[in-house]
Amino acid sequence: KAGVTQTPRYLIKTRGQQVTLSCSPISGHRSVSWYQQTPGQGLQFLFEYFSETQRNKGNFPGRFSGRQFSNSRSEMNVSTLELGDSALYLCASSLRPGTDGYTFGSGTRLTVV
Amino acid sequence: DAKTTQPPSMDCAEGRAANLPCNHSTISGNEYVYWYRQIHSQGPQYIIHGLKNNETNEMASLIITEDRKSSTLILPHATLRDTAVYYCIVFNNAGNMLTFGGGTRLMVKP
Numbered sequence: 001k002a003g004v005t006q007t008p009r010y011l012i013k014t015r016g017q018q019v020t021l022s023c024s025p026i027s028g029h030r031s032v033s034w035y036q037q038t039p040g041q042g043l044q045f046l047f048e049y050f051s052e053t054q055r056n057k058g059n060f061p062g063r064f065s066g067r068q069f070s071n072s073r074s075e076m077n078v079s080t081l082e083l084g085d086s087a088l089y090l091c092a093s094s095l096r097p098g099t100d101g102y103t104f105g106s107g108t109r110l111t112v113v
Numbered sequence: 114d115a116k117t118t119q120p121p122s123m124d125c126a127e128g129r130a131a132n133l134p135c136n137h138s139t140i141s142g143n144e145y146v147y148w149y150r151q152i153h154s155q156g157p158q159y160i161i162h163g164l165k166n167n168e169t170n171e172m173a174s175l176i177i178t179e180d181r182k183s184s185t186l187i188l189p190h191a192t193l194r195d196t197a198v199y200y201c202i203v204f205n206n207a208g209n210m211l212t213f214g215g216g217t218r219l220m221v222k223p
Contacts, residue, residue, distance in 0.1 A: 004156070033210065043157070043200075043213035056210055090156050092211075102211060104149075104156030 002027065004093050004105035012111045018079040021108045025072050025093030032074040033102065034066060037088040046089075049074055050097050081112045116140065116203040122218040125195075131188040133217050135201030138182040144205045146177060148186045150197040151216070157200065160186065191221045 005024040013019050025032050034046040045058040049068035066076040072093075078085055088109050092102040118136040125131040137146060145164050149157040161168055161175045163184070168175045174187040188195055200216040 035211075035213075042215060043211075045210040045212065048210060058210070088154070092156075101159045101162070103159065106156050107154075109154070 004091055004103050006089075006091050006105035006108050008108060009106065010109045010111075012113060013081050015081055015083060015112055017081050018077060019081060019110060020075050020077045021089055021091075021110070023074045023076075023091030023093075023105060025074070025091075026103055029093035029095055029103075030072050031094045031097045032068055032072065033092045033094075034074070034076050035090040035092065036060070037090060037107070038084075038086070043090070046076065048097060055097055078110075083112050086110060086112045116144075116212065117201045117214050119199070119201055119214060119217045121215060122220070124220050124222055125188075125191045127193060127221055127223050128190055131186075131191040131195065131219060131221070133186040133188075133199050133201075133219065134183065135186070136183045137201070137203045140181050140203050141205070144203045146175065146181075146184050147202040147204050147211070148173070148175065149200045149202065149211075149213075150195075151200065152194075152197045157213075160199075162204075191219075193221050193223065195219065196221045 007022045031050045033048040037043045047057045048055050052068045063079045068074045088107045090107045092104045094102045145162050147162040148160040151157045163175045177184045198216040198218050
C-alpha cells in the first residue's frame with residue numbers, strides 16, 4: 001500500500017511569506033501528526049489531527065496552524081515565515097491516535113531566506 | 114522532555130551485532146518502548162516496540178529489563194545500510210505524540 005505522502009518535497013520561501021504543506025496519510029489511517037526537525041532542536045511535535053479535529057498541540061507559536069479534511073488528508077500552514085522556521089517538516093499517520101506504529105512520510109524541506 | 118537517555122553515538126563493524134542501549138528509568142506501567150530510526154534526510158522508520166516482554170521481528174530484537182527501566186535494541190547482523198540515528202521513545206498508547214530525544218547515531222563500518 002502507498003505510504004505517507006508529503007508535498008512538496010522541497011520549498012524555498014522568503015521571510016514574511018506564508019507556506020502550506022500537505023500530507024496524505026496511509027489509506028485507512030485517520031490520525032495525522034506533524035513534527036518539525038531542526039539541527040538545534042531535534043524532532044519536535046507540532047500537532048495532531050483526528051477526524052478533522054485538532055487533539056493536541058505542541059509548544060509552537062500561533063503562526064503554525066493546521067487542519068484535516070474529511071478524507072483524512074492534512075495541511076499545515078506557517079504564516080509570517082522567519083529564518084528559524086527553516087526545517088524538515090514531517091507528517092506521520094496512524095489508524096487512530098495512540099495506536100501502534102506511526103508511519104512517517106519523507107518530509108518537506110523548507111528553507112526560509 | 115524526552116523520557117529516555119541514549120548514548121550520542123556508537124560504531125559497529127559490518128556483519129556484527131549492534132546493541133543499542135536506552136535508559137528509561139521513569140517509565141510508567143502503561144508506557145511502551147518504541148524504537149525508530151532515521152536515515153539522513155528521510156522520515157523516521159518504525160523498527161519495533163514492546164511493553165514488558167522481549168520482542169523480535171524481521172528487523173531487530175528488543176530486550177527489556179525486568180524492571181523495565183532500560184532496554185536494548187539489537188540489530189543481529191548490521192549492514193552499512195543500518196547507519197542511521199536510532200531513537201528510543203517511551204510512549205503511552207492513550208496519548209498521541211511521540212517525544213524524541215537526541216537518539217544514537219550508529220555508524221556501521223566495513
